[in-house]
Amino acid sequence: MNYYKNSCAAIAAILLLLLVASMSCSAQLSSSFYDNTCPNALSTIRTSIRRAVSRERRMAASLIRLHFHDCFVQGCDASILLEDAPSIVSERNAGPNRGSVRGYEVIDAAKSEVERICPGVVSCADILAVAARDASAAVGGPSWTVKLGRKDSTTASLTIAESDLPSFTDGVDRLISRFASKGLNARDMVALSGSHTIGQAQCFTFRERIYNNGSDIDAGFASTRRRRCPTSGQNDNLAALDLVTPNSFDNNYFKNLIQKKGLLPSDQVLFSGGSTDNIVSEYSRNPSTFKSDFASAMVKMGDIPHTGQDGIIRRICSAIN
Numbered sequence: 247m248n249y250y251k252n253s254c255a256a257i258a259a260i261l262l263l264l265l266v267a268s269m270s271c272s273a274q275l276s277s278s279f280y281d282n283t284c285p286n287a288l289s290t291i292r293t294s295i296r297r298a299v300s301r302e303r304r305m306a307a308s309l310i311r312l313h314f315h316d317c318f319v320q321g322c323d324a325s326i327l328l329e330d331a332p333s334i335v336s337e338r339n340a341g342p343n344r345g346s347v348r349g350y351e352v353i354d355a356a357k358s359e360v361e362r363i364c365p366g367v368v369s370c371a372d373i374l375a376v377a378a379r380d381a382s383a384a385v386g387g388p389s390w391t392v393k394l395g396r397k398d399s400t401t402a403s404l405t406i407a408e409s410d411l412p413s414f415t416d417g418v419d420r421l422i423s424r425f426a427s428k429g430l431n432a433r434d435m436v437a438l439s440g441s442h443t444i445g446q447a448q449c450f451t452f453r454e455r456i457y458n459n460g461s462d463i464d465a466g467f468a469s470t471r472r473r474r475c476p477t478s479g480q481n482d483n484l485a486a487l488d489l490v491t492p493n494s495f496d497n498n499y500f501k502n503l504i505q506k507k508g509l510l511p512s513d514q515v516l517f518s519g520g521s522t523d524n525i526v527s528e529y530s531r532n533p534s535t536f537k538s539d540f541a542s543a544m545v546k547m548g549d550i551p552h553t554g555q556d557g558i559i560r561r562i563c564s565a566i567n
């Protein structure tokens with residue numbers, strides 16, 4: 247009887263150890279992950295991203311957004327890069343992504359350069375995380391140490407992309423709860439939204455805001471933005487998210503919000519009498535706090551764990567091996 251009890255306890259202890267070990271395996275990322283297996287991975291990615299951003303500066307914005315839209319769906323696992331295939335319904339066609347998310351070919355190019363030096367070693371999910379950091383640094387934004395060791399998914403989820411990515415019509419409470427469900431707090435959410443200091447948005451995302459003549463928009467700003475965004479049609483005409491310094495990563499986005507010059511409805515709700523007003527004010531006064539909070543929040547976002555089946559290292563980012 248005693249023997250039976252002891253062996254049960256031993257088995258239970260082993261199972262517990264295995265569970266803890268497997269949990270920490272999937273969670274443990276480290277900045278030195280490729281130091282032995284691919285020492286030139288990071289410099290190769292950096293060269294590739296710098297080249298892409300110098301060709302087109304907006305690409306920096308697009309790459310930061312690509313990483314964000316990856317991490318919010320099944321965790322940071324490069325699921326967004328998978329194209330339609332017999333077992334894959336691509337996230338690229340989800341509402342928030344289709345005709346909007348860009349930069350896939352830049353990640354493909356970086357991946358093929360890395361594959362040339364270390365075949366089958368570096369995940370697409372890690373390349374996305376490094377690319378976002380290098381993109382920020384390339385346009386005057388902060389840099390940070392990227393944790394590495396993510397695996398690529400063998401699945402994608404169009405459904406989660408539709409349901410979990412934030413919408414430009416969301417109110418502040420909804421935004422806060424969406425980010426909370428990914429382990430990010432309100433301060434992280436506001437800091438990360440600060441990446442709207444670069445990049446562009448299409449007319450259909452801000453049309454309602456510039457024509458509704460509400461009191462939460464600066465009249466001059468609305469009329470400027472109406473020039474290239476008519477009441478109907480030309481849905482994909484572009485406008486800079488930060489009208490003052492659209493090409494540099496600074497804290498003007500927050501200064502704009504205080505002047506009621508946020509472009510998207512979801513930008514202006516961060517400063518409209520709600521709970522995030524004080525964070526916006528702080529970032530508008532203090533660019534270095536914004537930049538260091540942005541860097542920490544990007545690291546935190548990059549830590550959103552991959553859910554679902556065990557991952558792999560994809561040979562090409564758009565398809566499973």
Ligand code: HEM
Nearest residue numbers: 307308311314346412413414438441445446447448451512
């Ligand atoms: C808070 C909720 C957010 C909403 C509702 C939102 C929504 C949007 C929308 C509608 C656009 C314009 C897309 C288009 O017109 O094609 C956009 C652009 C962008 N978003 Fe967000 N976003 C949010 C948060 C974030 C976060 C957390 C990041 C990054 C960490 C981010 C980075 C960007 C960047 C850099 C662009 C410009 C992309 C480009 O020019 O290609 N956004 N966002």
